[in-house]
Amino acid sequence: MLTTPFDRGRLWLALLIAGAVSPVGVSQVNDWSEEALLLYNAGSPEINDLRGRSARNERLKSYAAALGLLFNEPLRESNALIARSTFDTLFEANPRDDIGRASAYYLAQINHRHLDQPDLEAAREAYRALFEAQPGYFFGELAFLKYLLLELYADDSAETPVERIERLEKMGERLYIPDMRRSYHRTLGEAYRGFEISDEKAFDHLKAAYEIESSVPETQTDLLWSLAELAEQLGHRQVAINALEDFLRTATWDDRRGEVASRLATLKRK
Numbered sequence: 001m002l003t004t005p006f007d008r009g010r011l012w013l014a015l016l017i018a019g020a021v022s023p024v025g026v027s028q029v030n031d032w033s034e035e036a037l038l039l040y041n042a043g044s045p046e047i048n049d050l051r052g053r054s055a056r057n058e059r060l061k062s063y064a065a066a067l068g069l070l071f072n073e074p075l076r077e078s079n080a081l082i083a084r085s086t087f088d089t090l091f092e093a094n095p096r097d098d099i100g101r102a103s104a105y106y107l108a109q110i111n112h113r114h115l116d117q118p119d120l121e122a123a124r125e126a127y128r129a130l131f132e133a134q135p136g137y138f139f140g141e142l143a144f145l146k147y148l149l150l151e152l153y154a155d156d157s158a159e160t161p162v163e164r165i166e167r168l169e170k171m172g173e174r175l176y177i178p179d180m181r182r183s184y185h186r187t188l189g190e191a192y193r194g195f196e197i198s199d200e201k202a203f204d205h206l207k208a209a210y211e212i213e214s215s216v217p218e219t220q221t222d223l224l225w226s227l228a229e230l231a232e233q234l235g236h237r238q239v240a241i242n243a244l245e246d247f248l249r250t251a252t253w254d255d256r257r258g259e260v261a262s263r264l265a266t267l268k269r270k
Contacts, residue, residue, distance in 0.1 A: 032136075032137060032138040032141075032177055033138075034098065035098040035101065035102070035137060035138040035139060036138045038050075038063070038098060038099065038102040038139075039102070039138070039139075039142070040067050040070075040071055050063075050064040050067070059090065059093070059094075059099055060099060062086055062089075062090060063086075063087075063090055063099050063102065063103065065086065066082075066083040066086035066087055066090075066103075066106070067083070067106070069082055069083045069086075070083040070106065070110070070114065075114065077114065077115055077116045080110050080114035080115065083106070083110065084107060084110050086103075087103040087104075087106050087107050087110075088103070088107060090103040091103040091104050091107065095133075096134075101130065101134050101137055101138075101139040101140060102139050104126070104129075104130045104134075104139065104143075105130060105139040105142060105143055107126060108122075108123050108126035108127045108130065108143060108146070109123070109146070111123040111126065112127075112146065112150075120150060120154075123146070123150065124147060124150045124151065124154075126143075127143040127144065127146045127147035127150070128143075128144075128147045130143040131143045131144040131147060131171075135174055135176070136176045136177075138177065141175055141176065141177050141180040142180065144171070144172065144175065144180070144184075145180060145183050145184065145187070148168055148172065148184065148187055148188075149187065151164060151168055152164065152165070152168065152187070152191050161191075161195040161197060162195075162197055165188065165191055165192065165195070165197065168188070169188055172184040172188070178212050178213070179212075179214070179215075181208075181212055182209045182212040182214065183209075185205040185206065185208040185209035185212070186205070186206065186209040186223055188201075188205045189201075189202045189203070189204075189205030189206035189208075189209060189226070190202070190206075190226070192205065193226075193230070199230060199233065199234060200234065202230060203227070203230045203231065203234055203236070206223060206226055206227040206230060207227060207231075207239060209223055209227075210223060210224070210227050210243065217246075217250045218250055218251070220250070221247060221250060221251040221254055224243045224244070224246055224247040224250070224251075225243075225247065225256065225260075227239070227240075227243045228240045228243035228244045228247065228260075228263070231243060232263070232267065237267060237270065240263075240267055241264065241267050241268065244260050244263060244264040244267070245264065247260050248260055248261060248264070
């Protein structure tokens with residue numbers, strides 16, 4: 001393995017030493033949208049221009065270089081290990097600023113996705129550590145969503161699916177950022193349904209996700225489809241109608257439009 005026990009536990013230790021684990025109230029949360037610009041997105045002009053914007057900021061310049069190396073095609077473990085060293089240095093220097101939190105996130109993601117032999121246990125611990133230490137911040141909440149997926153579908157869990165979902169459900173109640181809360185509700189709704197635990201709870205979560213407005217509604221078509229299906233099944237006719245109407249307004253390119261239109265017409269006739 002390329003990681004060691006020190007690698008697995010170091011984020012918890014570093015965050016505790018830094019005193020970053022004290023809870024942050026919503027009123028104290030900084031503007032997370034600025035921090036979100038540090039997320040890698042090949043289509044984002046902010047990220048593509050990151051090096052230019054970092055000309056007078058050595059910390060940002062180092063972060064941009066590590067990010068570019070990590071996602072340089074073709075992806076290589078050797079590049080990930082070099083990037084990890086830079087992220088580690090940036091995090092050690094200041095775990096509490098935007099770059100420190102972003103670096104902690106990518107340290108976890110490297111263990112999760114960028115090694116030839118991923119260390120999922122290390123990634124799980126690191127994602128949870130970041131969320132527990134930085135509630136209300138973009139990368140802290142994004143880390144929770146990754147932790148949520150790893151925990152939900154873990155093969156090595158001693159918990160039953162019901163116990164696991166209920167524990168994660170309680171943890172996610174602390175999410176603050178709308179996009180994160182929507183993803184949390186959608187993931188749990190799919191889990192309640194996928195594990196065949198409760199269609200009613202699945203509906204409640206999917207409806208909660210639906211009620212949180214998305215700035216990119218085109219990405220929510222599968223949510224609309226699933227919600228409408230469950231709402232119709234459980235007798236929530238108006239919710240099903242609303243979801244199907246939103247689907248037709250949003251998914252102008254989707255090949256399911258014909259079926260959706262037919263379902264909608266049937267519901268309106270009832």
